[in-house]
Amino acid sequence: MNDFICPECGGHIRVGDHIIFRVRNKERQTALLLLSPQIGNYSSIKHPSFEFSPGEKLDFFCPLCSKSLKSDIHENLAHVVMIDETGKKFDVYFSQVAGEHSTYKTDGVSVQSAGEDAGKYTYFKLGDRFRKYL
Ligand SMILES: [Zn+2]
Known part of the structure; x- marks a missing residue:
């Protein structure tokens, strides 16, 4: 797992089969949003009272420390850390724009992308500089 x-x-935000985020929409309403831990699976779960439109940028926050997860690569991308079964760490970036499917997983040497919108954000800090990875 x-x-x-x-x-x-450094708190664990995966619980069971979901990654739990606190998100804020453009009306500045906040809610919990559950995403799949499978890279490339864009199913999400939220309370029906929390609404947002396709193309709307949400702000993602850690549910534990409440800090913004906005990445330093692009304001549309959120950043979390994934640790695989062997203990290896990866930086995972995904779009905070509703309906935009782009996810990137990098160990700092190479980048794997997923999602049909992955071509949108292609510059990543690898080693000590930004490189286009496609
Ligand atoms: Zn945190």
Whole structure:
């Protein structure tokens, strides 16, 4: 089982078959959003009272320390840390834009992408500089 942790506090944000986030929509309403820990699976679970439109950018926060998960690569991408079964760490980036399917997993040397919108954000810090990975 891959674990997911917050890059700010190191707390576990994967519980069972979901990664749990606190999100905020453009009306500044906050809610919990559950995403799949499988990279490339974009199913999500939320309370029906929390609404957002396709294309709306949500802000993702750690549910434990409340820090923003916005990445330093692009304001549309959130950043979490994944630890696989062998203990290896990866940085995982995904789009905070509702309906935009782009996810990137990198160990700092190479980048794997998933989602039909993955071509949108292609510059990643690998080693000590930003490189286009496609
Ligand atoms: Zn945290």
